[in-house]
Amino acid sequence: MKRRFDGVFTQQEPIPEAGIDAALEVLRSGRLHRYNVLAGEISQTNALELEFAQTLGAKYCLAVASGGYALSCALKALQIPAGSNVLTNAFTLAPVPGAIASVGAHPIFVETTEDLVVDLADLAQKAESLDVAAFMISHMRGHIAEMDQVVEICERHNITLIEDCAHTMGAYWGDVPSGRHGQVACYSTQTYKHINSGEGGFLITDDPELMARAIMLSGSYMLYETHQMGPEAHVFKDIRWDTPNNSGRMDNLRAAILRPQLAALPEKAAAWNARHDILVKALERVNDVHLAFRPSAEAYVASSFQFRLPSWEEDEIARLVTRCADRGVELKWFGKSEPVGYTSRHDSWRYVAAQDCPNTNRVLSTLLDMRIPLTFSEADCHLIAEIISEEIAAR
Numbered sequence: 060m061k062r063r064f065d066g067v068f069t070q071q072e073p074i075p076e077a078g079i080d081a082a083l084e085v086l087r088s089g090r091l092h093r094y095n096v097l098a099g100e101i102s103q104t105n106a107l108e109l110e111f112a113q114t115l116g117a118k119y120c121l122a123v124a125s126g127g128y129a130l131s132c133a134l135k136a137l138q139i140p141a142g143s144n145v146l147t148n149a150f151t152l153a154p155v156p157g158a159i160a161s162v163g164a165h166p167i168f169v170e171t172t173e174d175l176v177v178d179l180a181d182l183a184q185k186a187e188s189l190d191v192a193a194f195m196i197s198h199m200r201g202h203i204a205e206m207d208q209v210v211e212i213c214e215r216h217n218i219t220l221i222e223d224c225a226h227t228m229g230a231y232w233g234d235v236p237s238g239r240h241g242q243v244a245c246y247s248t249q250t251y252k253h254i255n256s257g258e259g260g261f262l263i264t265d266d267p268e269l270m271a272r273a274i275m276l277s278g279s280y281m282l283y284e285t286h287q288m289g290p291e292a293h294v295f296k297d298i299r300w301d302t303p304n305n306s307g308r309m310d311n312l313r314a315a316i317l318r319p320q321l322a323a324l325p326e327k328a329a330a331w332n333a334r335h336d337i338l339v340k341a342l343e344r345v346n347d348v349h350l351a352f353r354p355s356a357e358a359y360v361a362s363s364f365q366f367r368l369p370s371w372e373e374d375e376i377a378r379l380v381t382r383c384a385d386r387g388v389e390l391k392w393f394g395k396s397e398p399v400g401y402t403s404r405h406d407s408w409r410y411v412a413a414q415d416c417p418n419t420n421r422v423l424s425t426l427l428d429m430r431i432p433l434t435f436s437e438a439d440c441h442l443i444a445e446i447i448s449e450e451i452a453a454r
């Protein structure tokens with residue numbers, strides 16, 4: 060009898076009891092808006108920003124309504140002009156090119172390697188040959204490129220580096236937390252990321268003017284001085300007049316839910332990696348499977364797992380996805396020409412001028428991807444690995 064897996068790939072863990080208690084307290088107080096505080100009171104949102112900045116060693120931090128909002132807010136706070144070129148990964152999720160398009164800039168896609176990171180040769184070539192305002196690097200599915208080289212290329216061409224850390228909260232490159240290589244970094248607290256408030260995000264930077272603009276953009280009105288993790292009041296002198304309000308604030312309810320999750324992140328990271336590494340160890344022994352190389356400098360927080368079958372035809376991969384689904388294992392295939400669910404490709408974003416990314420297309424056509432919610436036990440991961448391995452062997 061073939062074994063079946065019964066877990067739910069979209070089922071995250073419950074909110075910790077401490078978060079539920081704190082949320083109830085906010086609800087009972089009625090003070091959900093981040094600026095609605097009593098004299099001397101520190102709002103949950105302010106406290107969260109302080110704690111998040113501390114975990115990353117960032118000078119400034121702003122909590123916002125979503126990860127996608129943080130990305131577009133970063134571009135606006137950097138004053139990236141409409142019509143300029145912004146580099147980003149050809150392999151990323153829709154909010155990234157969406158944020159670039161939202162400021163009227165042009166996303167220019169950088170090729171992806173077989174190890175699922177940006178191709179540094181293609182990055183250097185595009186940085187050299189085009190007039191580029193910024194590079195919004197997406198650490199897609201938690202795979203981190205050689206960051207020293209990324210920074211070097213950006214510095215050489217005077218390109219602002221914005222990091223999309225939606226998949227690398229809690230991760231490191233060497234001793235440096237993911238998000239501390241660029242001028243600004245953005246994170247998401249949407250349900251399927253590393254900490255869960257339904258919707259939410261962060262923007263961090265050490266640049267006082269950039270943060271002052273981001274705070275004004277997020278909808279601080281003239282209450283910016285209440286931000287513990289914002290720059291001093293004098294930095295806002297002109298910025299408060301010159302910056303439009305594009306409301307996208309975090310609220311105290313979501314901040315209350317997030318604070319205990321942020322404190323538990325190192326422990327959760329270990330749990331994710333234990334599950335991920337079970338899948339890696341089992342699948343690396345299977346014929347035809349290619350796993351992304353992970354450099355020793357990369358300390359990942361693997362909330363998902365990817366593998367490739369480079370020698371397989373598209374119809375064979377489509378059948379594998381079906382056979383695994385029949386046994387309860389949900390694989391996402393980036394090779395599908397029609398976008399489905401959360402999975403779309405650079406050629407699905409038709410508001411962007413079509414671009415040739417032959418290497419990315421080749422990599423994505425044989426790439427399979429799987430979520431690892433922490434509601435799965437390590438035994439569950441052994442079973443999932445067994446099912447995938449058997450179905451690959453049954454090619």
Ligand SMILES: *Cc1c(COP(=O)(O)O)cnc(C)c1O
Nearest residue numbers: 125126127128152154225247249
């Ligand atoms: C989730 C995600 C974002 C931001 O998402 P929101 O849903 O807006 O919080 C940005 N980039 C990537 C790669 C993502 O997966």
